[in-house]
Amino acid sequence: MKNYKNMLFIGASGFVGTRLTDLVKEEFHLKIFDKQQSPFFPKLTTLGDVRDQEQLDQSLAGQEAVVLLAAEHRDDVSPTSLYYDVNVQGTRNVLDAMDKNGVKKIIFTSSVAVYGLNKTNPNESHPADPFNHYGKSKWQAEEVLREWYNKDPEKRSLTIIRPTVIFGERNRGNVYNLLKQIASGKFLMVGKGTNYKSMAYVGNIAAFIKYHLKNSSPGYRVFNYIDKPDLNMNDLVAQVEESLNKKIPATHFPYWLGMLGGFGFDVLSKITGKKFAVSSVRVKKFCATTQFDASRAHSCGFKAPYTLSQGLHNTLHYEFIKKQKDGITFESE
Template sequence: MKNICLIGASGFVGSRLIELIKDDCQLSNFDKRESVFYPEITVSGDVRHQEELDRALAGQDSVVLLAAEHRDDVSPTSLYYDVNVQGTRNVLAAMDKNGVRNIIFTSSVAVYGLNKENPAEDHPADPFNHYGKSKWQAEEVLRAWHQARPEERSLTIIRPTVIFGERNRGNVYNLLRQIASHKFLMVGKGENYKSMAYVGNIVAFIRHHLNNQQPGYQVFNYIDKPDLSMNGLVAQVEKSLNTQVPSVRIPYCLGMLGGLSFDVLSKLSGKKFPVSAVRVKKFCATTQFDATRAHSCGFQAPYTLAEGLNRTLQYEFADGHKDDIVFVSE
């Protein structure tokens, strides 16, 4: 059995990945947080600390690097680069010290920036925030590492769109909760498309590439198709929960004004609010990406997007048999 080290797998995606592959290989999880579900395989450590990584990667065959600073409100902003970029350099240094030649890295479609027209993997990078910029810089570090010994090293970069699913507490959950509770206000016309990825599919995609590693370089966008418009997403919630959502809409300019007002209030009060100018901008942006390469590489997604949404909606808003363990993300 392969020895695989997951780095940063105590969170939402990592927990589901461990659940999926724990019987396929010898697993360890290197994370600064203890795993709620898998503490027995978790080693406490930080990607900013080289010696801890050096010890953790001894005897490993492959690495899946999930660790990242990813929230919109990380402070100071230097943390994005300390963790996402320098942390990647540290992981690669530890791999080289231990003779580990295979890595899967979860990047993000944030490297493309906002309002791009269905970018594929070869689209120019144009990140608009520190998260996207740091992920792109980390990718560049990884590509340089691979190119130094391409005949021996395996590098797979996966750029998921926003990931949702059961137990997640991020922007998609907040949106679904607002729609399900009839407290939803549509900003704009609702015709902008939102690419999404169900967690059950993204972890299956990672497993697919763990099982098919060989020397070389691959990069994939991961999105569950077909994309939904905001109006289509509302319709899916209505169908899954058998409910009717009020069709209240406000113009984009008013939505941005409200977001800026909350930004000012946040600075004055020191409190964080669920509404901000960045979040309004992201809500109204078209986030549609080409995923042809991911869905033509031999991978078969176990769930459709509609099935993933329905499973999430049923678990979060209809099923009374759930615990209070959740994962906070964007």
């Protein structure tokens, strides 16, 4: 088994890449390839774009393994062709550069978005049914990767990781917005609060990628990554109360009333042209159960360093209790 040391992290200036780089920087010889400068690791960063073949060819010289994190992922990307230019063609470009430089190991971060909406606890064998351009482009990128792997399966190593929504310190995404709303004390629970939400703490995602970086054997592997057990909305409110030592009002609104309010904001948004934090779609998503099977990830030998509750506590303490911050945050959905 080869002991890989030279690693190229592509798209690693963001939320997950920063945490991963900090975790493994003492163990590997790292380079970051990204279109933006890493705020914490500028000396490791080479500026470049996955759409530029020549830049990739040069950056992969002397490397032994790749972690591909680069992606267009926000809901409002325009034009939509960017999803495919970056997520699909960018993946092809990376693989071409790997072949030119004799690199045979890649870890790719995909997404549970490949399964689509309203699926019942899908595992890795569940049929793909992506509903948006992000999910479709991630699935197409996976297909490109599998085609590459199948050309030389005895020597190539492909690991695909499909995380659920990722949260953690410095992230500014949907989980942060929800925690902020709960912590404000102005939170109103729509429904009974018994619906479960799959989440993944960034510290565990980084550790999971590191675990598979150290598994250097050839082969094809695909994993959903979710921190288990899932919490329901009532559990999440209780965690905020415990971590912040703060009583959160326990007002519950029936689902029909929440949806009525959401439709009201939809109409107001159309009339005024403004976007509001409340909408019928957001109310529906809030009340839905979103769960994915992650038994394969948690039975492969990996041990998550944090429980989901610990990850939430760390995030809540950093965001809402810690006084001194450097102002560096990462935007995501």
